[in-house]
Amino acid sequence: AQRVTQPEKLLSVFKGAPVELKCNYSYSGSPELFWYVQYSRQRLQLLLRHISRESIKGFTADLNKGETSFHLKKPFAQEEDSAMYYCADTGFQKLVFGTGTRLLVSP
Amino acid sequence: NAGVTQTPKFRVLKTGQSMTLLCAQDMNHEYMYWYRQDPGMGLRLIHYSVGEGTTAKGEVPDGYNVSRLKKQNFLLGLESAAPSQTSVYFCASRPAGSNSPLHFGNGTRLTVT
Numbered sequence: 586a587q588r589v590t591q592p593e594k595l596l597s598v599f600k601g602a603p604v605e606l607k608c609n610y611s612y613s614g615s616p617e618l619f620w621y622v623q624y625s626r627q628r629l630q631l632l633l634r635h636i637s638r639e640s641i642k643g644f645t646a647d648l649n650k651g652e653t654s655f656h657l658k659k660p661f662a663q664e665e666d667s668a669m670y671y672c673a674d675t676g677f678q679k680l681v682f683g684t685g686t687r688l689l690v691s692p
Numbered sequence: 693n694a695g696v697t698q699t700p701k702f703r704v705l706k707t708g709q710s711m712t713l714l715c716a717q718d719m720n721h722e723y724m725y726w727y728r729q730d731p732g733m734g735l736r737l738i739h740y741s742v743g744e745g746t747t748a749k750g751e752v753p754d755g756y757n758v759s760r761l762k763k764q765n766f767l768l769g770l771e772s773a774a775p776s777q778t779s780v781y782f783c784a785s786r787p788a789g790s791n792s793p794l795h796f797g798n799g800t801r802l803t804v805t
């Protein structure tokens with residue numbers, strides 16, 4: 586069964602510090618990985634998908650098949666990045682989420 | 693284009709009561725999903741549907757039923773609510789194809805006393 590692991594429940598950094606939110610997957614097929622973000626009192630929204638290889642709001646994520654990881658990175662965190670971040674893998678039709686990491690960026 | 697709309701936004705039930713959550717999408721998406729979000733548990737898939745008239749179980753289907761009679765609507769039913777079903781419920785939809793992202797509704801906050 587596909588599984589997505591986000592080992593950190595909370596990541597607290599100061600403004601301007603680098604950020605890395607970890608995500609590991611275990612789907613044996615070809616993974617289709619996404620990062621979703623949920624700002625306070627808002628709906629979840631797509632941040633990144635691995636197939637696009639894009640940078641959104643300064644965030645990037647690279648698929649590492651050898652390490653089965655899709656870590657989310659940003660070189661300089663901003664206060665407005667504070668939110669809940671979920672890694673997800675589509676697998677076959679279903680979309681399975683990790684347990685999420687709350688990022689808190691302090692001034 | 694409203695996207696994904698969930699009703700109601702809030703509901704309080706007593707143990708044993710029943711209710712139906714409605715999810716409607718106007719994007720002609722084939723796939724629809726119901727998730728529950730609980731602190732420390734993330735988002736867990738309850739049921740999903742890959743087309744009108746079809747449904748399938750997710751990770752935590754017990755105590756819930758669903759129906760997809762029309763392509764645009766995906767209903768989640770609780771026949772006999774329990775306090776363990778207190779949660780925030782999210783509906784989502786997406787086009788067919790594994791690379792397509794989910795579009796989420798605003799969520800329904802359900803409390804079962």
